[in-house]
Amino acid sequence: MWLYILKRVLQGLLTVWFIATATFFAMHNVPGDPLTNDRAMTETTRANLEAKYGLDQPITTQYLIFLRNLARGDFGISFVQENREVNDIIREHFPVSAILGVLAVVFAATGGVLFGALTALYRNRLPDYLIMFLVILGISVPSFVVAALSQLSLVSLNTLVGFTVLPVAGWGTVMHMLVPALVLGLSTMAYLTRLMRSSMLEVTSSDYVRTAKSKGVPPTRIFTRHQLRNAILPVVTVLGPAIAAITTGGFVVELVFAIPGLGRYFVEAVQQLDYTVIMGTTVFYGAFLVFMVILVDVVYGFIDPRVRLDS
Amino acid sequence: MSESRFNPVPSDDKFVRLAGGQLAKFALNAMAGLALVIYLLSVLAGEAGSTTSGNAIDFENNAITIALREEPPQLDANRATDASSNVVLAHVMEGLLGYDIDAQLVPGVAERYEIREDGATFWLREDALWSDGVPVTARDFVFSWKRVLDPETASQYAFILYPIKNAEAINRGEMPVATLGVRAASDRILEVDFERPTPYFDKLVAYLTYFPVREDFYNSTNGRYGADADMLLYNGAYVMTDWVHGSTMRWVKNDKYWNRENKGFLDEIRTAYITQDINAKLNLFKDGQIVDTHLLSPMLPTAMEQRWQIDRSMDGSVFYLEFNHRDDRITRNKNFRRALQLAQDPNELVYKVLKEPSYLPGVSLFPAWLSGVSESFQKEYPPVQHQINVEKAREHLELARQELGIEEFPPLMMLAGDTPIGLLSAEYYQQLFRKHLGLEFRIDVQIFKQRLEKMRQGDFDVVLSGWGPDYNDVLTYGDLFSSWNLQNRGRYSSQDMDALIRIAQSELDPQKRMDAFGEIQHLLYEDVVILPMYERGFSFVVDPRLKDFRRRSVGPEVDYNYAYIEQSSD
Secondary structure (H helix, E strand, O other), rough: OOOHHHHHHHHHHHHHHHHHHHHHHHHHHHOEEEEEOOOOOOHHHHHHHHHHHOOOHHHHHHHHHHHHHHHOOOOOOOOOOOEEEHHHHHHHHHHHHHHHHHHHHHHHHHHHHHHHHHHHHOOOOHHHHHHHHHHHHHOOHHHHHHHHHHHHHHHHHHHHHHHOOOOOOOOOOOOHHHHHHHHHHHHHHHHHHHHHHHHHHHHOOHHHHHHHHOOHHHHHHHHHHHHHHOOOHHHHHHHHHHHHHHHHOOOHHHHOOOOOOHHHHHHHHHHHHHHHHHHHHHHHHHHHHHHHHHHHHHHHHHHHHOOOOOO | OOOOHOOOOOOOHHHHHHHHHHHHHHHHHHHHHHHHHHHHHHHHHHHOOOOOOOOOEOOOOEEEEEEEOOOOOOOOOOOOHHHHHHHHHHHOOOOOOOEEHHHHHHHHOOOEEOOOOOOOEEEEOOOOOOOOOOOOOHHHHHHHHHHHHHOOOOOOOOOOOOOOOOHHHHHOOOOHHHHHHHHEEEEEEEEEOOOOOOOOOOHHHHOOOHOOOOHHHHHOOOOOOOOHHOOOOOOOOOEEEEOOOOEEEEEEEEEOOOOOOOOOOOOOEEEEOOOOOHHHHHHHHHOOOOOOOEEEEEHHHHHHHHOOOOEEEEEEEEEEEOOOOOOOOOOHHHHHHHHHHHHHHHHHHHHHHHHHOOEEEEEOOOOOOOEOOOOHHHOOOOOOOOOOOHHHHHHHHHHHHOOOOOOOOOOOOEEEEEHHHHHHHHHHHHHHHHHHHHOOEEEEEEHHHHHHHHHHHHOEEEEEEEOOOOOOOHHHHOOOOOOOOOOOOOOOOOOOHHHHHHHHHHHHHHHHHHHHHHHHHHHHHHHOOOEEEEEEEEEEEEEEEEEEEOOOOOOEEEOOOOEEOOOOOO
């Protein structure tokens, strides 16, 4: 077991190193650099700035310096947000993304399990059709459309009622979180609903459920103990990567709802060619994703004893 | 399980009913659980940077809430380059001169000034104070300007100080900083020597790179000057009291400001949102959360439905097709450029393709809002009346083909930005030149910085480019195509142009100076240096209770310095 975890962690580190290296060289190969600005600079100014940020060094030297600082967990100072360390940016803004992400996952998981169970129970009847229709919508409509539409409906709602029921954008109170989190979790919720439904149907027609029924086990007990509990396993499997994906993928929602999360920095850094922030956020998100995948694999071993980790 | 042994196997219906009941119970529990999770998260979120929420207009506290386009990188005026920094600094700082509500140049820290052929003198007012109560002195300007030009500072806007004696040499590291032609004759008299006559120097000092910095305060910040709200000294109508990075700011009325009777009427301005998403801004405005927002043409129907008062303003910038004049390019051939010029019509681009009602078709490099000697520049020096003429265009193209000695024109590269308007314009020109001239253009779409880098390297044949003004004088555009301007990325070079620009820079007689600009405008058309596309404008809406809000062509894009809340009469 411990050997397995160690092996996975080493693999994970290798993955993160690979992500960092690929990003580093891809980024430096893009035309332009962080110093490029629409007011052209004199040679002297450019030379001074390059020296200040170490951009005058050969690329291999820059890479080695980057690796050395990475080992120390130091990503340096942002080119655009001068005076701000990349670590500070991550420290201040990741919690916002994380809180939003956690709430979105909670929404997605509860919604997915409940709706999935409901559709399986009422298979081929009205609730099933209705929910599955919405699920298809939830999966196929991109989040920026849903985000914009829900924001628009908030405006209409507030106008209709005459006071601010739910704020349209911003961050700070529970009220600010509800709609963005729901929007962020929506496609995952839809996906989980489908997963839960098919998983439930499979379990329902399984031998042990039939046996339990014929034994005369009470329906509520069959439903909870035999059906739900077994059907929920695949959902748990995808939950880990889903948490990572949601937490790191919220930049559209963050943008639309003006939420000061990390996703915005991630995207803007690429547009601004802000080298240090690109590296910092990419490595951080990469490591986070890898960690979540490992975590799920390990936890899965505890939930389902049939999974033998060390073999 | 003893009692269950005697239960009959339930029918499917009954099973569903019972299981459904159980599911409903779970759902209820889940709701309760969710409520708990939300509560816990809200406690956590309170610590993770919140935005102050309030109404667009807060009558009780005489405050307004606005949205910023992006987070300012830092607020060191000497090094600021972006629009957001410009907006913030225009409210919390003041230069020697400033702009009044009608965008006319008025005294700021300087109560009067004199511009001569060889230099200028500024007399500072005695009641101009820093936010800590210490008077703003001439030394604060000397320190600031020397700092801008010090190569160590690497200020990207240093070029705007080049009219000062020795400035360019200092910035290149060829002379010591101490030799800069500026000195404090006393606390309240600032003397400037010019490198060459600079009749427009008064307009330059209103720009933020020229704002004062106090040496002792600067030294006390340990290199973090402008990084936080308390890392800056203020001398404008407002002071910034809070700055939560990436999230919010608060500007409060500066009670030490000398001109508080005419400027800075609000007690508080809150920047509660940072977003570039124009739809989000519109929704915030609709919901009464922010006082103003600008609109794109698809939003105009909504705005009209709401019966909002829609205003327009020019944002100051001009967009144009720029040619690559380097030796190995086909676009170096004047007949070729003339052919493209004759085949296009900016009116069609603006009215039929872009359909942005606040845009003006481009007729010149010098936009319509610039003033000449006594009235608008375009009125005094009307641009060439351009008319599309496909037949003549084809003749010029044939001439170009013969001059270049080629059988057929190879595909050419059209570099464009990744904005919707940029793409639309590029596609318009692509199909237009194909239809009229049989020329093939490949559109190379690049994000902002990559486009700039490709322009710098000359990796294009034509590029969709633009220019925004730094100061309120024709010269802010006028010297763009001089052979020495680094901004001239197509490397256009002509002795006539250079000679005219020298006159425009140094001539003291306003009439002769404007005449030079008139000739520059003519030469730009005759030599087909650029093809003007459009002047950009904005439609915008403001909360009707907020009066005297302005959008600017020069300086901060939004200006709340003169804004006040109209108290209702009842």
